[in-house]
Amino acid sequence: MKTVEEIKILLHKNKLRLHQELLQSKEAMALLKKSTHTSLTVEEKLKIRIQMLDICKAIPALTVFMLPGGALLLPLLIKLIPDILPSVFRDDVK
Helix, strand or coil, X not given: CCCHHHHHHHHHHHXXXXXXHHHHHHHHHHHHHHHCCCCCXXXXXXXXXXXXXXXXXXXXXXXXXXXXXXXXXXXXXXXXXXXXXXXHHHHHCC
16 A cells, blocks of 8 residues: 555655656647648657657546446556556656
């Protein structure tokens, strides 16, 4: 059983990760807007691709979480399929 302090630490880490994911999404949107006027570099195209894959991975995870019992099912699903998480959330998966 986790202590209150451990739960606070996990919540803080996830808050920071979510913030990082939002910043990356914002950058990807700016790059997509830029791509309508100029050609993107290979690095910029890779950033967009990674971010779009992360968004596509977040949707099923959120859907599972919203199902009845999803809060219990999602951690099990993450253990079985660690690639379901966006890249900023993967460092704790073992």
